[in-house]
Amino acid sequence: MTLPLKHWWPSHLRGRLTALVVVTLVPMLIAQATVFTYWYRTRKNSELQANVEIAQAFGSFCQRYFTDLANTEGTLGEVLLELEPGRALALLQSRSSDYPAVNSFSWVDPEGTILLSSRPGAKGVSVADREYFKEILQGKDWTVSDLIQTKVGGDDRLILAHGIRSRDSQLRGVVLGEVVPEQLGETLATPRGGGGLLALFDRKGLVIALVRGPRVPSSALTFKNRDAMAIQAIESGHQITGIDQLPEEGLDRLAARVPIKDLGWVAGASRPLAEVMAPVRENLLYTSLAVLVVTALSFLAARFMAKSIIDSVAVVRRGAANLAAGNKARVTIPEITELADLAVTFNHMAEQLTLHASSLEKTADELRRSNQELEAFSYSVSHDLRAPLRAIDGFANALLEDHSDQLGSEGHRYLGIIRENTDRMGQLIDDLLSYSRLGRKKPNFEEIDMEALARAVAEDLEAAREADSSILRVGSMPTATGDRTLIRQALSNLLSNAFKFSSTRERPEVEIGGRQEADENVYWVRDNGVGFDMAYQHKLFAMFQRLHSMKEFPGTGVGLATVNRVMHKHGGRVWAEGAVNQGATFYFALPRRQP
Incomplete structure (x- = not known):
């Protein structure tokens, strides 16, 4: 049998020694690949953990921002209850300038109708059908909506609603804050460096706030884009990490999504994989150059040291050629202990093979005897089992023929069962014998x-x-x-x-x-x-x-x-x-x- 090794393993000694050097260097390359893989995995895990921590911090700040805004709305509502409409409207307009991301504040009666608003055209509009208003009616102090379209102007906005109640918990009015998503991101955080990105997602996984790094194109992610990782985080209630891509950017990103439990939203942070791994690639380049230099020097040194071995073999080859030509030739060949050891091992192996072959022949003889005994046993079992079966069937038939009038219907049924089972037993014996003979029959x-x-x-x-x-x-x-x-x-x-x-x-x-x-x-x-x-x-x-x-x-x-x-x-x-x-x-x- 020809081993596959023969097709590529050199046949001459110099080539084999060279190949041996190459094979010796393979572990170094494997070690380098292992180290690089470790660096890559460590860097990746560190970045994912950093994104988790940044997303957590971003989410916490977002929670504090909306909590502070809700408290402001609560204070504003208490004051509005005491003011006449003109002064109340002026107060709503002045408070809008305190929050850059808030476009307007509105005052809504318990039936859901906007009574006053710093947004022109909003007065008289009903928000009773909005989910955030229903949550206030159900008893929540304050709530913030997902991204919705306003009834006035049709803009995409977030609405923070705060219910104002009397001491006996009766709803007296609701303060609404209209938050502009495009301005929310800059209000919540400063941009990350490079291609870093912070994002906020509502309960439907839609983008509602973005903080782009300087290398993130403005078209890579837009508001109202749905995010699969954010949806997973919402459904599981746990933080999610993995590889993500932004629409139209086409780069793999190391991303994290962290639920903001009190708001029901998700905070996200990500950086391009290529940007994260740039230091690892640089280290790999320098390490590869160093390994290449060491490999070249090792190869040259090995070739030089192998020359003495090859020269000794050449002496033996020339001596053999002279001897084949009929010339007197003498060469000094040192004793090779390894070959003597190999001969001893081979002789021992040959002895063991002889013993093993003898043992196999003995086992084969025993199997042949066992098959003969099994065949004789099968015949004996067939004969010995059939005899009592025939007797049982014969006596049952005799009872049916000679004593039929004395048996009654139940007796006839019992004898029928006996005969049926003897027939089945006979068929089973036939099948078993056939199955047994099948194993001995040579096709x-x-x-x-x-x-x-x-x-x-x-x-x-x-x-x-x-x-x-x-x-x-x-x-x-x-x-x-x-x-x-x-x-x-x-x-x-x-x-x-x-x-x-x-x-x-x-x-x-x-x-x-x-x-x-x-x-x-x-x-x-x-x-x-x-x-x-x-x-x-x-x-x-x-x-x-x-x-x-x-x-x-x-x-x-x-x-x-x-x-x-x-x-x-x-x-x-x-x-x-x-x-x-x-x-x-x-x-x-x-x-x-x-x-």
């Missing part, structure tokens, strides 16, 4: 016309009245190479099963066919019978395994095991597909070997 391979064999088996079964009402279709089947007797037995078992398990159908149908594949011929027997649950497929070809009761379908549970053994002796395989009450298909495949 006699010949070319088999499978279509003709299938029709012959079907005729035998029809003669035995096993296929009275079934419709049999024999399709095209490629010629097989195998033991005709064994293949016939397998076909008979499969067809018999198909007829039996489709017999309860109004129109039983059985089909047998085959096809030729690259290395094997595949044949099948298909029926429209009761089928089987594929969950129990593994039981089909085991001895005595049955998926149906004896009352439904009689049998010994040996037939399919016999088919499996026949296929095994041919180097083939057998399998089945089916569904309950939808029929079954049994396949077997035979190698396309020559007889």
Whole structure:
């Protein structure tokens, strides 16, 4: 056998020594790759953790910002209750300038109608159908909406609503703050360096605030973009880290998403993977250059040191050439202990192989004797078991014939059960003996016309009245190479099963066919019978395994095991597909070997 190593391993000594040097340097390269992988993983994990911490800080600041804004609205509402409309409107307008991200403040009555607003045109508009107003009615002190479209102007805004209640908890009004998403990001945080990005997402995963670094293009992420990682964080309630990409940027980013529990929103932070890994790549470049220099020096040193070995071999080669030419030649060859050790090891191995071969021959003799004893035992068991069975059946029949009038209906039934079970026991003995002989029979391979064999088996079964009402279709089947007797037995078992398990159908149908594949011929027997649950497929070809009761379908549970053994002796395989009450298909495949 030719080893694959021979195709690329040099045949001359100098080349092999050079290859040995290269192989020796491989661990250094592997170590370098391992170190780089460690640096990469460590840097990545550190950046992900940094993004988590930044997102947490961003989320905490966002929470404080909206809490402070809610407190301001609460104070504002208490004051509005005491002012006449003109002064109240002036107060709303003045407070809007205190929060750059807040476009306007509005005062809403308990029915949801805007009474006063610093936004022109908002007075008289009803917000009773808004989710944030409903939450206030349900008792929340304050709440902030997801990104919604305002009724006045149709702008995308965030609404912070604060309910103003009397001492007896009666709602007296609601203060609304209209937050502009485009201005919220700059209010909450300062931009990160490079390609860093901070983002805020509402409960639907929509972007509601952005803080872009100087290298983040303005088109890379826009408001109302949905973020898959943010949705995962909202659904799980836990922080999420991973690789993300911004629309239109096309760069992998190390990203983190952290839920803001009190608001129901998510804070996000990310940086481009290439930017994060730039120091690692720089270290890799310098390290690779150093390894390259060391490798070159090591290679030259190894070649120089190998020269002495190669020169010694050249002396031996010249001496051998002189000797072959008939000249007197003498060379000094140092004793090579390793070769002597190899000879001792080889002799020991040869001795062990001889002993092992003798042991195998002894085992083979024992197996032959065991097979002979098993065959004799099988014959004895068959004879010894059949004799009492015949006696039981004979006496039961005698009782039915000679004492029928004394037995009564129950006695007749009992004797019928006895005779039925003796018949079944006899069939089981036959099947077991057939199965046992199958293991000892050496296949006699010949070319088999499978279509003709299938029709012959079907005729035998029809003669035995096993296929009275079934419709049999024999399709095209490629010629097989195998033991005709064994293949016939397998076909008979499969067809018999198909007829039996489709017999309860109004129109039983059985089909047998085959096809030729690259290395094997595949044949099948298909029926429209009761089928089987594929969950129990593994039981089909085991001895005595049955998926149906004896009352439904009689049998010994040996037939399919016999088919499996026949296929095994041919180097083939057998399998089945089916569904309950939808029929079954049994396949077997035979190698396309020559007889």
